[in-house]
Amino acid sequence: MSAKDKRKNVKAEAEIGFVTTISFPSVGSAGQTGSWRIFKPVKNEERCNECLLCWIYCPEACITKKLSINYDYCKGCGICAVECPRNAIQMVKEEKQ
Amino acid sequence: MRLKDLPEEELFLQGSAACQGCPGSMALRVAFKALGRNTLLVVIASCISVLQSPFPVSALDLPVLNMAFASGGAVASGISAAVRRLKKRGVFTEEPTVLVWAGDGGTYDIGIQALSGAAERNTNFIYVCYNNEAYSNTGTQRSGATPYAAWTTNTVSGKQEWRKDVAQIMVAHNVPYVATASLAYPMDFYQKMQKAKSIPGTKYIEILAPCPPAWKFPSEATVQVSRLAVQSGLWLLYECENGHTHYTSGTARLIEGRSSAKPVEEYLRMQGRFRHLFSPEKDEKRVGEIQERISGIVESLKFTAKMREHIMDLEIMPRP
Numbered sequence: 001m002s003a004k005d006k007r008k009n010v011k012a013e014a015e016i017g018f019v020t021t022i023s024f025p026s027v028g029s030a031g032q033t034g035s036w037r038i039f040k041p042v043k044n045e046e047r048c049n050e051c052l053l054c055w056i057y058c059p060e061a062c063i064t065k066k067l068s069i070n071y072d073y074c075k076g077c078g079i080c081a082v083e084c085p086r087n088a089i090q091m092v093k094e095e096k097q
Numbered sequence: 098m099r100l101k102d103l104p105e106e107e108l109f110l111q112g113s114a115a116c117q118g119c120p121g122s123m124a125l126r127v128a129f130k131a132l133g134r135n136t137l138l139v140v141i142a143s144c145i146s147v148l149q150s151p152f153p154v155s156a157l158d159l160p161v162l163n164m165a166f167a168s169g170g171a172v173a174s175g176i177s178a179a180v181r182r183l184k185k186r187g188v189f190t191e192e193p194t195v196l197v198w199a200g201d202g203g204t205y206d207i208g209i210q211a212l213s214g215a216a217e218r219n220t221n222f223i224y225v226c227y228n229n230e231a232y233s234n235t236g237t238q239r240s241g242a243t244p245y246a247a248w249t250t251n252t253v254s255g256k257q258e259w260r261k262d263v264a265q266i267m268v269a270h271n272v273p274y275v276a277t278a279s280l281a282y283p284m285d286f287y288q289k290m291q292k293a294k295s296i297p298g299t300k301y302i303e304i305l306a307p308c309p310p311a312w313k314f315p316s317e318a319t320v321q322v323s324r325l326a327v328q329s330g331l332w333l334l335y336e337c338e339n340g341h342t343h344y345t346s347g348t349a350r351l352i353e354g355r356s357s358a359k360p361v362e363e364y365l366r367m368q369g370r371f372r373h374l375f376s377p378e379k380d381e382k383r384v385g386e387i388q389e390r391i392s393g394i395v396e397s398l399k400f401t402a403k404m405r406e407h408i409m410d411l412e413i414m415p416r417p
């Protein structure tokens with residue numbers, strides 16, 4: 001169940017007069033945090049040698065172990081681009097939508 | 098052990114309410130990988146209580162108990178006692194790890210009494226202090242961990258006192274395992290967490306967490322700042338097992354002379370909280386004081402290591 005559905009559920013529960021007071025784990029608990037981003041990490045497949053440093057340093061768990069970047073939740077902090085020893089990740093400015 | 102051997106499973110979920118480049122979430126990810134799903138987490142009032150994000154959802158895929166500031170050790174003692182009792186009754190097939198996650202405010206200032214009590218009773222739990230050297234969650238007030246000359250909202254011209262060392266206070270409690278870690282060395286932190294998991298009794302691990310908004314540096318420099326803290330000798334990486342201390346990764350290289358210490362100025366210049374030391378003109382006195390103190394510590398460690406080698410060579414004592 002997504003975070004949005006869970007919030008809806010709580011509203012429905014409140015109408016009956018019963019609310020569970022425990023939070024349940026969910027991806028995207030603070031919304032689509034990808035919208036916070038100003039610069040976007042773009043990976044250069046040719047330069048990457050799969051050292052996995054970006055995976056372990058990503059504070060948001062947005063780079064998977066198979067090294068694909070999830071742009072829905074990436075906040076664009078830029079740690080992966082700075083720490084990449086082969087400069088395989090470039091920070092590119094987001095375009096206005 | 099290599100980076101690719103680390104488990105893929107993420108217990109810290111994407112899209113949390115943490116800031117960009119948050120050291121807390123970075124440390125949590127590595128810690129969760131080391132401890133696995135069979136963990137009970139106690140979170141002491143800190144940024145980690147906030148980054149779980151608002152009710153009814155949570156970014157941490159573990160049973161979490163959010164607790165008051167002063168109660169870290171006490172709550173862990175209670176949970177640990179319950180776990181012991183339930184194990185006796187045969188409720189668990191595998192005993193869960195009790196993990197307390199607290200900031201430096203909840204450890205150095207407010208929580209030290211409960212922590213000291215739990216350590217004295219040798220309660221079976223892991224206490225992790227992620228030390229960002231200020232009360233960053235409430236807007237950067239000074240704490241016992243704030244270093245000399247650092248800016249906070251209550252020390253506008255720089256703190257006048259030196260920080261205290263809780264890791265050494267915990268060593269003095271004679272607990273089975275005390276360690277310090279850094280974000281720039283994730284494998285070192287991972288191995289220390291795994292070791293802590295395997296030892297019964299109180300385990301204390303402290304990790305330096307450079308906080309971009311509080312320390313005033315760009316979000317992409319979190320790991321760089323952590324690395325410089327170790328390379329300059331400001332933050333020492335060691336583990337102390339039953340009273341025997343040995344230094345690990347970056348600090349071991351520094352002490353064995355395999356790498357030379359970087360000047361502290363490089364570390365200070367990266368952070369906005371030390372800007373008053375460099376503009377409008379450089380404060381030679383205070384920068385010199387910090388450098389002198391750090392060099393003194395590193396030199397004395399080098400001397401001790403050399404003396405130990407020398408004594409070992411004489412073969413008066415058996416080698417460990």
